[in-house]
Amino acid sequence: MTHVKIDGRGLQPFFHPAAHYVSPAEVLNDKELSTSEKRIILSSWASDMYAVESRPDLREVPGTGHAVKLADILAALQQLDVDGDDDPPRGGGVPMRLRRPWAAAQRR
Numbered sequence: 001m002t003h004v005k006i007d008g009r010g011l012q013p014f015f016h017p018a019a020h021y022v023s024p025a026e027v028l029n030d031k032e033l034s035t036s037e038k039r040i041i042l043s044s045w046a047s048d049m050y051a052v053e054s055r056p057d058l059r060e061v062p063g064t065g066h067a068v069k070l071a072d073i074l075a076a077l078q079q080l081d082v083d084g085d086d087d088p089p090r091g092g093g094v095p096m097r098l099r100r101p102w103a104a105a106q107r108r
Contacts, residue, residue, distance in 0.1 A: 022064050024076035039080055046073045 021027045027041050044050075045061050045068060052058040058067040 024072045028076050035080055042073055042077050
């Protein structure tokens, strides 16, 4: 998530987490990030917004200083899926019963 500060020239970004990493592996290995945060950073890198013109297999992420292979980003995202989620899902709500149309027809 990009945070902004207000100065005399308007809104300016002052923190962009993706700019602090140079590779997908570095994102994966950061113990300070949750799985969700890693997924957000890597997904943003995979975005077409960062695609290198005439090279759809590369992404040029601001702050990294070099192009990153899309295949490496996707492999890192897949690794997050394989390793499991360190953020357990929240508890579910009340189970919903599915209405059976044939049962409703029999009551008539």
